[in-house]
Amino acid sequence: MKRLILALMAVSSLTIISSEACLADKLADVIARGKLVVGTGTGNPPWHFRDESGQMAGFDVDVAKIVAKGIFGDDTKIEFVNQGSDARIPNIVTDKVDITCQFMTVTAERAQQVNFTIPYYREGVGLLLTEGGKYKTHEEMKTAGNAVTVSVLQNVYAEEMVHMALPQAKVDQYESVDLMYQALNSGRADAAATDVSALRWFIKQNPGKYVDAGYGWNPQTYSCGVKRGEQDWLNFVNTALHEAMTGVDFATYAASFEKWFGVRPPEPAVGFPGEMR
């Protein structure tokens, strides 16, 4: 009996050893490779695009740089894989990329396929107004009822989405973003309803011309995605992002946030860590 138990123990310890050998260690792989392979897109400022000098730029890109800096102490050690939105999950699953940071909305459904990191931005819809226009705030527009016209990009439930914030507003749906902005510029619409990130970027690109009505709704969380089953890797990325938003790398995160969205994120309170509340 004793022998049997010993034999079983030997076999099980062997299994443990061999399964540990099989366990991929993405963090170690990335370190050994000497660069981080990041999946993201191009052509979507302020998220991911090529700037005038042809370099990858945008908030997603900066988030990836924070991770690379955390690994190598050097945020240039990145290879960007240009991928469409529909390739975000497949490229993670098939190990084509170590991480995808590409304005990916967190949903429980997607979380069955990939692991999401902690969020680095919360997207929503906001109202863009012209500076010195008829309305100044969301409240004023709500009070004005059906006297208000809102332009929006034609999309699924676009009208319902606007009505969540302005139940009585007239909604004009346009087929392209530039027509939506033109409607606002020409006074055809009193406000344009668009993603808050796009809205802030647009305000920043056109200083003194537009204002934010100061109301955001329809929240969506943006996180990076990594392969399932790589808990160490996920923990590492989470730590890097967490410290960028609350700790030693806050200055980097805040500078990037301000660069792309025109506003500074709230300072982490010193003393008791706020996220533990």
Next chain:
Amino acid sequence: MSYSFNFGVIWANLDTFLLGLALGLALAFASIAIGTVLGLVCAFASLAKGRLLRTVVAAYVTFVRNLPLLVIVLFAYFALPRLGLRLGKNESFIASLSLYAGAYLTEVFRAGLAGVPRGVIDAGLAIGLTRARVSLYVVLPIMLRNSLPALGTTFISLFKDTSLAATIAVQELTFVARKINVETFRVAEAWLAASFLYISTCLLLAAGLRRLERRFPKF
């Protein structure tokens, strides 16, 4: 091809499609009515003795016929408010399409006028009709009869042009098809349904115009 058709969404949204079609027809009728008046006036004016009037008409026709309708529509909708003239989106589209229709119809009526035999005009004058009455009772009916075939083509073409109103958020048939398309991803079904409605409406319009043509007395 692995596309599987499902026309359920079309039936479910049939009322929206038909409303879109009705709006398109209303836009077309209004524009055709205004454009026809404009075209008639310009066609007769182009025969005027005064050089100025002829030049104005020629300039109008040349200018408008060489502009894409979409450019006119966008100008009227987005640029005119900035220049101080603000029409509603339907009115702005009707104004654009009327202006466009007017230019084409001027040419159609001018061709019709050219086909009125000199002899009947002289005959009218000979029996003591005034010039105005000759124009109204002699020239106009013959010209209309001459113009009918080309008129039918132009009307149908103008009806199809209402699809451009979708660009300025007018909820006509093309807008509806695009909306259903975006909302349900039944891409083929939405455009097929729109095509079917456009074709059948145009065929009906053509049949109506042919009947009209037959009922017109021949000269």
